[in-house]
Amino acid sequence: DGGITQSPKYLFRKEGQNVTLSxxxxxxxxxxxxxxxxxxxxxxxxxYSQIVNDFQKGDIAEGYSVSREKKESFPLTVTSAQKxxxxxxxxxxxxxxxxxxxYFGPGTRLLVx
Amino acid sequence: EDQVTQSPExxxxxxxxxxxxxxxxxxxxxxxxxxxxxxxxxxxxxxFTLYSAGExxxxxxxxxxxxxxxxxxxxxxxxPEDSATYLCAVQAVDxxxxxVFGPGTRLSVxP
Numbered sequence: 001d002g003g004i005t006q007s008p009k010y011l012f013r014k015e016g017q018n019v020t021l022s023x024x025x026x027x028x029x030x031x032x033x034x035x036x037x038x039x040x041x042x043x044x045x046x047x048y049s050q051i052v053n054d055f056q057k058g059d060i061a062e063g064y065s066v067s068r069e070k071k072e073s074f075p076l077t078v079t080s081a082q083k084x085x086x087x088x089x090x091x092x093x094x095x096x097x098x099x100x101x102x103y104f105g106p107g108t109r110l111l112v113x
Numbered sequence: 114e115d116q117v118t119q120s121p122e123x124x125x126x127x128x129x130x131x132x133x134x135x136x137x138x139x140x141x142x143x144x145x146x147x148x149x150x151x152x153x154x155x156x157x158x159x160x161f162t163l164y165s166a167g168e169x170x171x172x173x174x175x176x177x178x179x180x181x182x183x184x185x186x187x188x189x190x191x192x193p194e195d196s197a198t199y200l201c202a203v204q205a206v207d208x209x210x211x212x213v214f215g216p217g218t219r220l221s222v223x224p
Binding site for chain 2: 004006031033035040041042043044045048050058088090094096097098099100101102103104105106107109
């Protein structure tokens with residue numbers, strides 16, 4: 001079964017702590033994306049990667065970092081510099097090229113203790 | 114200025130009561146408009162892609178249409194299981210392969 005997995009489903013962050021959200025896909029997609037979703041707002045792009053070992057900042061990259069060492073994996077780290085991290089985080093992937101559909105994982109809800 | 118807007122923000126229907134959701138966009142150089150369904154606490158599920166004005170796509174009780182400035186998601190004889198938030202996203206020349214999402218319409222279908 002091809003798809004995108006995200007873990008954990010819920011994550012709790014303490015003050016000053018960095019936390020990492022996992023995203024894995026077995027769709028053989030080249031492009032991967034991280035979005036943040038807050039109530040009443042559209043999905044906002046944090047980071048994206050079109051190819052292994054390369055990634056670009058999205059609209060709200062401050063306080064976040066990513067890596068893309070493998071095609072299948074695109075982990076997101078929420079650093080202590082992100083002052084308002086409570087949100088629903090969504091990972092997506094797509095084939096390379098224009099007009100390609102993005103497919104989403106189940107999401108991780110991050111809460112601050 | 115918001116590039117993608119959706120209306121209404123929330124919609125409550127009785128089972129069987131047909132209606133339409135709107136997605137308006139102001140981007141130029143549209144490459145594609147994408148509709149997704151999102152259930153509470155879950156990731157968005159892809160429904161349709163529309164590429165050019167006049168195009169229509171259908172799936173069960175849902176039908177999506179596209180003009181040069183907006184898209185409609187028509188829901189015919191909805192059932193309670195159609196209750197969800199419906200998101201639209203656009204891909205345009207200015208944004209490369211990236212999407213710009215609207216805020217969504219929260220649909221409730223009452224039995």
